Amino acid sequence: MAEARDRRELILSTAAEMVARKGLRATTVRAIADAVGVFSGSLYHHFPSKDAIVEEVLARYLDAIRARYAVVLASGKDPAACLHELVVTSLEIAEEQPHATAIYQNESQYLRELPGFRGIQVAAADIQQTWLQVIDTGVADGSFRHDIPSWVFYRLIRDAVWLSIRWHRPDGPYSTQQLADDVTSLFLRGFAMPPATARAAVPTAASKA
Amino acid sequence: MAEARDRRELILSTAAEMVARKGLRATTVRAIADAVGVFSGSLYHHFPSKDAIVEEVLARYLDAIRARYAVVLASGKDPAACLHELVVTSLEIAEEQPHATAIYQNESQYLRELPGFRGIQVAAADIQQTWLQVIDTGVADGSFRHDIPSWVFYRLIRDAVWLSIRWHRPDGPYSTQQLADDVTSLFLRGFAMPPATARAAVPTAASKA
DNA sequence: GTCTATACATCGATAGAC
DNA sequence: GTCTATCGATGTATAGAC
Numbered sequence: 486m487a488e489a490r491d492r493r494e495l496i497l498s499t500a501a502e503m504v505a506r507k508g509l510r511a512t513t514v515r516a517i518a519d520a521v522g523v524f525s526g527s528l529y530h531h532f533p534s535k536d537a538i539v540e541e542v543l544a545r546y547l548d549a550i551r552a553r554y555a556v557v558l559a560s561g562k563d564p565a566a567c568l569h570e571l572v573v574t575s576l577e578i579a580e581e582q583p584h585a586t587a588i589y590q591n592e593s594q595y596l597r598e599l600p601g602f603r604g605i606q607v608a609a610a611d612i613q614q615t616w617l618q619v620i621d622t623g624v625a626d627g628s629f630r631h632d633i634p635s636w637v638f639y640r641l642i643r644d645a646v647w648l649s650i651r652w653h654r655p656d657g658p659y660s661t662q663q664l665a666d667d668v669t670s671l672f673l674r675g676f677a678m679p680p681a682t683a684r685a686a687v688p689t690a691a692s693k694a
Numbered sequence: 695m696a697e698a699r700d701r702r703e704l705i706l707s708t709a710a711e712m713v714a715r716k717g718l719r720a721t722t723v724r725a726i727a728d729a730v731g732v733f734s735g736s737l738y739h740h741f742p743s744k745d746a747i748v749e750e751v752l753a754r755y756l757d758a759i760r761a762r763y764a765v766v767l768a769s770g771k772d773p774a775a776c777l778h779e780l781v782v783t784s785l786e787i788a789e790e791q792p793h794a795t796a797i798y799q800n801e802s803q804y805l806r807e808l809p810g811f812r813g814i815q816v817a818a819a820d821i822q823q824t825w826l827q828v829i830d831t832g833v834a835d836g837s838f839r840h841d842i843p844s845w846v847f848y849r850l851i852r853d854a855v856w857l858s859i860r861w862h863r864p865d866g867p868y869s870t871q872q873l874a875d876d877v878t879s880l881f882l883r884g885f886a887m888p889p890a891t892a893r894a895a896v897p898t899a900a901s902k903a
Numbered sequence: 904g905t906c907t908a909t910a911c912a913t914c915g916a917t918a919g920a921c
Numbered sequence: 922g923t924c925t926a927t928c929g930a931t932g933t934a935t936a937g938a939c
Binding site: 510648659672 | 841854881
Binding site: 735736 | 904905906908
């Protein structure tokens, strides 16, 4: 029985790795089966379809994000500190689950046509709400700027953070910790409410309406 | 003859639109031919393969970026102004060629296996160099921070700018001009060398080494 | 330059022996 | 729970008539 679970897990992890590397449509059930060490027909004893494998990978992934975001939100820290924690947490998850992260980023078109897309959408909305809640709190208490829409700031920092898996190597000389610090430093300083004093040296570029 | 050119252009634009919307592998030559209004075999009179169609779309796209980036660089403005111009130009191109932009962002895995990938890579390196040159100039003259690696800053602003096509609607109430201004304002203030004075209110998050 | 017809490969998924 | 064998659909690309 433990062996059966392991086989199932092996299929999930193998499929995740291959789909992340080659793309969803480019990864065939035969290739997954070969990599696992079984014949393609055997996969259908564990899963009803190829799509079901991917759905389970993503469902677990999004649930993991939700659970860890909830911990950050419950810490009760101020918005700036919370934002830093969200960045750190996100980069940690991206490092722990690089394949699921890549799939979620790359296959949004395919995912939309999946039968279980509803569930994915619900989890994604929950994750987005966590960011927006933190940002809006900061805007409301005056620590964040209000001249840039909070949802715009969210999308900019979200893409900058999550898409870093396309270029950042966690085991390289530029550590994940360093990346998290730099991202936070850059975005927080850029989004912080200026101390009402000088705003010199930087062109605000407030051109036409 | 003009009709022949038009047919060719129609195939290119139709394919670009469909591939951007549904994905490269999900878009069949039959579907492209149907949308154009011919039979699938007829496409092969104009192009040797499906891949060749996509390659031509991307080659033109990258060349357009290179040409317009060169104009920005030749303006001789200071780094901050150049950076703003690069953001504006990029968002304009994304608005003018949304399909090619989406394809280039989404199908990097598939592109790597294309016979003409070498040419794509060369153009991409050239584009990256333009950004890095501007950023490094600003770091060298003291207007930009030097505690965040310039290549890290490049990747963060690049992803934030180009990936905006996934959520930004140019014909909506939040204009492209506004987005360009906000992106520039956020990133330039975050990356600007602080006036040596106060850096208060914002936690620098400089944790462990 | 377009159409008809089809070759040839490969896909996801199934059925039944073991 | 895995393997053997294969079905039916669908993919890219080609050949030759018009």
